[in-house]
Amino acid sequence: MIEMKDVWKTYNNGIKAINGIDIKINKGEFVYIVGPSGAGKSTFMRMMYREEKATSGTIIINGKDVGKLKNKHVPKLRREIGVVFQDFKLLPRLTVYENVAFALEVIEESKANTRKRVMETLSLVNLKNKARFLPDELSGGEQQRVSIARAIVNNPHILLTDEPTGNLDPETAWGIMDLLDQINNRGTTVIMATHNKDIVNTFRKRVIAIDGGLVTRDEARGEYGYEN
């Protein structure tokens, strides 16, 4: 479960990104974060995995007060949260298999376990037959599926996705949505920041709108609500 209580974030350069957010997201929910560019969506997400620290207020993730977490405990928090980006962030010199396995290697998982988990995850994202390919040899949608596989391979409770369909054509974007839906159905909380009106209005889920660093709307089966 994710809970934010009166969270504020002012960057060192004076920019006020988040100005008092209270929100609760239950385990297993699928939530869209919408809002114009620069509204604070990315900051909102980054604070959850402690890439940014809130200036004031509390953020509680799975019972842990993220702001009070000691630096050495941050890695443990991040193992409970998978993160996916618009630009995939794959390592170009590693194969698909190695890219996904990398996430387990660096948390010192055993080789046998790694192999089993990576193959399972690759078959979930439907890329088992491309395990030996390099990222460059894949389409955009396939690359995004690799990055999703890397984010979920260690079974995190929460999957944060920042514009996962931003670089993809509509048809491929649907495929990614199907995949995120599947992951959500297995019990993973999925939070997705997006600008894609069609997706939000078609796959109806909870919508949280952030504007000017504030929650301006929070609807259970909401619509995108912006013209773009």
Place this chain on the structure above:
Amino acid sequence: MKIKTFGRHGKEGFKNLGRNGWMTFASISAVTVTLLLVGVCLALLLNLNAFGDQLESDVEISAFIDLTAKQDQQDELKSRIENIPEVESVTYQSKEEGLDNLIENLGDDGEVFESLKDENPLSDAFLVKTNDPQDVTAVAEQIKQLENVQDVEFAEDTVNRLFKVLEIARNVGLALVVGLLFTAMFLISNTIKLTIVARSHEIEIMKLVGATNWFIRWPFLVEGILIGIFGSIIPIGILIYGYYYLIDLIANRFPTLFIDLLPVTPFVYQLSGLLIVLGVIIGVWGSLTSMRKFLKV
């Protein structure tokens, strides 16, 4: 740390060296030059130190006894000197022994004094050593006041001047060593920064998926340590060979030269060990400083 992980860090560290081949070469060369200079400085400093210590223990006061003093007066004088608290030992030296020592110390030049043996101008003397060479002047003053003392001599100015020179040499050498070590550290740190920048993408992902900071640090630490170790090989070789050569040279070519160098074993090997340790320390230090900025969580 698991053994497998240990192996991974080692492998990654070696790979890092290869990734920036020329910079690695440059910083290993920098460490080599630095450690060579540091090694020579240290060899000089430690020998100077040993020389100074030896000198300090050699400082003696010669108290010449009045020609008129009888045996019991001499004995009394001796026990009086011995009663001065700072005095360590008192030895009697007859005027014949005094002259012999002088001739011996002067070597070939001493032969002129051979003719003086019949009418020896020296007096019998007590050779006095103090516990602490710093007390020499004070003790000499006290002895001067005693009865039956003709004159007191000690190498006051020479000794003091020598001590001062030694001290300056020591300080300058030490400052040089520290400065050199900083430079080498700085160079290593820059090389490792390059590797880190080249791999910043990878590090970002490592942090994202929950690698601990130490897991990320280790390969770079290994890189720094390897640069330090590789950089110390050539200086150690040169120092061992050079020191042997020097000792040999002095023993064979200039046997009369009054220089007592520290013996090869264990000195050169201790120095070699010290150079490796210094190499590793500047390597570790260099990599830690270069990583600090990049690993802020």
